[in-house]
Amino acid sequence: MNLNMNKKVFISYSWGNKEHQEWVVNLGKRLMSNTVLTILDKWSLKDGHDIHEFMESMVKSDDIYRVLIICDKNYKEKADGRNGGVGTETQIITPEIYNNQKQEKFIPIVVERDENNNPYLPIFLSSRKYIDFSNEEFFEDSYEELLRNILEAPAIPMPKLGTNVPLYITESVINNTPTNSIIRTLENQIKKHPEKINSYSSDFLDAFLDALWEFEFKSNAYDIDTFGEELFNNLISYKILREDFIQFLNITTKPENNLDVDELINFFEKKLIYNRPKDESTSWNSNNYDNFKVIFQELFLYTITICLKNKNYSLVGDLFHSKYYFKSNYGQIETKRFTEIYEYHQNIENYILRKYNRSSGFGHFVITNLSDKVSKNDFIFADTLCHYIGELFSNGHSLDNWFPATYVYKETGNNDFFEKMSSERHFNKVKNIFDVSSIEELKKLLKDYSESKNGKNRTGYGRGYYIPFIHELIQVESIGQNR
Known part of the structure; x- marks a missing residue:
């Protein structure tokens, strides 16, 4: 496959909190490492530059192949209310979307959803197909979808028109591991x-x-x-x-x-x-x-x-x-x-x-x-x-x-695995996990463990983020007391 590399993209986003800014910067770095020239204010906007002129030139430039619009609650509120830099950028982008540019130039990147699981999309993007980054566990799948879009390398490209009739009956055409x-x-x-x-x-x-x-x-x-x-x-x-x-x-x-x-x-x-x-x-x-x-x-x-x-x-x-x-x-x-x-x-x-x-x-x-x-x-x-x-x-x-x-x-x-330990039925189902045969055995196991950990540090990641001890999650004396 001949990939269209060295594409240039511009990332439009609302600054929001530090964690959100870091997420955007990491996305930009990842794209850069994968041959996509990424224009981001963090490293592209120099001191003394006119911010509005910078935005307008990025949105309207023929060199910009894609404009990635990072959509979260903050961006939607500012875009819909025409507030701040996002509001100004929205006024520039909106006519470009409806009048001048190809539909695929502007890609909404959804990173947050509301309490009803609806994506935070500004009104001017509400009907457009977006790439969903709102679930962190599927980040790699979403990133691959984005990168394929930019590099024009679809996961399922249009197949070539065949010249032979498939042999459905006499031969199997399925190749499985x-x-x-x-x-x-x-x-x-x-x-x-x-x-x-x-x-x-x-x-x-x-x-x-x-x-x-x-x-x-x-x-x-x-x-x-x-x-x-x-x-x-x-x-x-x-x-x-x-x-x-x-x-x-x-x-x-x-x-x-x-x-x-x-x-x-x-x-x-x-x-x-x-x-x-x-x-x-x-x-x-x-x-x-x-x-x-x-x-x-x-x-x-x-x-x-x-x-x-x-x-x-x-x-x-x-x-x-x-x-x-x-x-x-x-x-x-x-x-x-x-x-x-x-x-x-x-x-x-x-x-x-x-x-x-x-x-x-x-x-x-x-x-x-x-x-x-x-x-x-x-x-x-x-x-x-x-x-x-x-x-x-x-x-x-x-x-x-x-x-x-x-x-x-x-x-x-x-x-709720640990919370249910007060149920005797639940205990009898899960006791093999703790390698015990009676409630008293489990109580002793947890008490001995608790004593061995007295005064010792919890396991953790540093920065004050620790994992609780198991005896802090199970009320030892209440194990199996309910039917």
């Missing part, structure tokens, strides 16, 4: 032969592991920014395969299917094999296998999230408390807990901190690339629960823990 082929028949096969679920699951997971090698990361970059961007893009590229895995979990982890937890444990035990190349006949760089470390951690979080969603608490408990026999491709066996799947991903952390000024690189990646098959709050809760169970059973070993990298993205509207 092995995992996708298995997924399309898995649910029906399990319904017909429920006793074969573990065999079907093993077939899928083996096919998935084979397909994962197609995403082996090879980079010759030495600087953080270039290497980080290549790593980030590699991780995004495997999303299609990841969605097959998530669909597999949605089907197989329903309690009635009786999936053997060993199928999942055996899958995650393969993690160490992906710490080095499949073929070691040539030299290799260990950093090039960081993507697989991120992938296995992300997939474990999706596994816990979907098991919880399916209320398969027994499976969650087994995943938390079973031993994992990690086998390297040198044949060595390491017996570890589930926390071995967690890692601090130095390269992705450094890249995202420098690129987006985010305190959690892994958290930023997984939340902005979240599957639409799970909710953000459920995913964050699963990550947090991994942290709590990791700590409860770490025996004081600081390296045997799980840091909840996504917790910083937690919103209001808590998961």
